[in-house]
């Protein structure tokens with residue numbers, strides 16, 4: 001790839017936990033404003049890939065460039081300050097703080113203020129004085145996403161953002177993701193098991209199999225390939 005500078009370049013990444021290797025030979029790049037879907041079976045290494053970008057795994061080989069800087073050896077805090085944000089699978093909101101306090105607690109200057117997040121999620125606006133532990137799973141997911149936004153990252157990493165949510169809530173979260181990524185142009189990497197659904201949202205996709213890249217290309221190319229989709233449908237749900 002030549003031309004526009006990349007927001008993120010991952011070159012020859014090998015990483016795991018301690019001496020154990022989970023990812024091997026992982027290469028990809030993401031331009032500013034682009035979105036990438038990461039698909040694959042349980043245990044393929046999807047979460048490990050996100051954690052490696054966050055500095056939470058043992059990096060065994062390779063280089064990570066973020067906004068032109070070599071972040072390979074940066075600790076997690078430095079990556080966060082540089083603009084790598086994430087919404088963990090377990091949501092991890094502050095349970096004893098109100099919705100608004102959760103948003104205001106971490107906010108940094110930028111387009112996404114707590115007020116704008118409440119506009120994105122009207123449900124949260126209604127619940128702004130409710131404590132985190134009074135929220136349903138779906139509301140907690142919206143809050144976790146909103147809180148990550150108030151940090152105004154340059155790249156947002158999402159780990160299974162619709163996992164375990166009721167269909168009507170999935171629709172609300174997907175609509176918010178479309179606005180964040182498609183309309184507002186934030187760059188993102190989204191791990192999801194629902195191939196059809198996530199490929200409609202993202203520009204590019206990669207499929208991990210046993211820690212290696214088995215497919216890398218445009219999301220439209222992956223979703224138009226019946227053999228790949230059949231392979232992936234065994235992983236997630238047929239309906240989306």
Ligand SMILES: Nc1ncnc2c1ncn2[C@@H]1O[C@H](COP(=O)(O)OP(=O)(O)OP(=O)(O)O)[C@@H](O)[C@H]1O
Nearest residue numbers: 017020022040041042043044045046047048049193
């Ligand atoms: N903290 C850890 N310590 C050691 N091994 C781990 C740890 N976390 C994950 N693994 C191992 O790394 C491999 C990849 O796990 P990972 O969670 O990245 O997969 P995944 O594709 O995200 O799967 P899932 O869809 O189930 O979340 C698995 O074999 C898993 O057992």
